[in-house]
Amino acid sequence: MRYGMGPEVLSDVSFEIAPRSFQFLTGPSGAGKTTLLRLILLSVRPTRGLVSVFGEEVSGISNEALTGLRRRMGVVFQDFRLLDHLTTYENVALPLRVQGRSETNYRAEVVELLRWVGLGERMHVLPPLLSGGEKQRAAIARALIARPELLLADEPTGNVDPSLARRLLRLFMELNKLGTSVLIATHDFGLMDLIDARRLVLGDGRLRIEE
Template sequence: MSSAESSIVQFANVGLRYGTDREVLSDISFTLYPGRFYFLTGASGAGKTSMLKLLYLAQRPSRGMIWMFGNDVITLPRKAMPDFRRRIGVVFQDFRLVQHLSAFDNVALPLRISGMSEGQIRKPVADVLEWVGLQHRMDARPQTLSGGEQQRVAIARAVIARPEVLVADEPTGNVDPEMALKLLRLFEALNRLGTTVVVATHDVNLLRKVPDSLIMRLDKGALSDPTGALRYPPRREVMKG
């Protein structure tokens, strides 16, 4: 496609069904550009989680085409998939922390899986825990942390490898409004560093908290873009260099 070089993600006429059921996503087409902040919204059952699974490569579409980082991921060899997934950070609604590991070890997990040595791991993990305000809790296990603290550990783990795209599924759904705003500010800070951020939420109050954000709305598996998110050009300052 002509805009593939300047985009980071493209969906073209994507459909998704589970088994023989009707499609949960139909004719989904959009383009995500580097360094933008996107909200994906819609009622419960609209298909937000299914669309995020396609974005972080946990699910293949039933039809249509998906390009990421200039590559057709539908035909991508299986052996190339791990490298692609490392370029995408994911924050799950239910945190998915490893309960017997400390906050430090949960955040360090992606780096250890990638083969980094313990000497290389300590400083970046300590730095990102400080960034999310948990430097004093790095030895704590998840069951001793509050919901907001667990979510911040999950965010730290998602961004420790400096992903090009961050996908967050209802990241504020289990915290109070004050903590929700703090989490949103962390996503904004990451976005300012150049990461493309996609936050799925049903909380319409959050949509006004990020002035430069773009909104994609799902309704019964179909996508609309009230702020022009599907066709918005890249920010000039992000594209330099």
């Protein structure tokens, strides 16, 4: 992957995320962690090489099929991407609404998850009135609510205190036990040391894997 005429941000990176697996993506700032996540999400395309998602090579994929693949993923990026005109509850429930589920079938599920991430008292608040940490937790809850096949999270604990970071990590682990593959980009070695998981380490555009 390269941007414009600049040098390659990622060079000859090759790896596979196994079903039901858990791994961290780490490396210094600017190493390309966010770019790699965006390649998996298919929001950018590689300048050379191939990306396959859920067993499907995506270079010539249609927009309709692309949307279908993305709906099988949960994503947490650092800009949160909450909709300002929807409450915290409505933002988190949005993936279930898109699936066509009725509120009577999902309300209790959404409320329980919001309470788990510490937003039980903030579920009817609009995003502009939330703190950075609250927005982050809302974005995490939205990514998890539909139990995606693959979770991509970019520094998901960057704006929360250590105790809440550990709680969120437990939530990611529980989701993984239910069958979701998890890829968490982080530079927090304290967090990574809490569990035994594969580490994908980026540096100088290259990737090495620590099992």
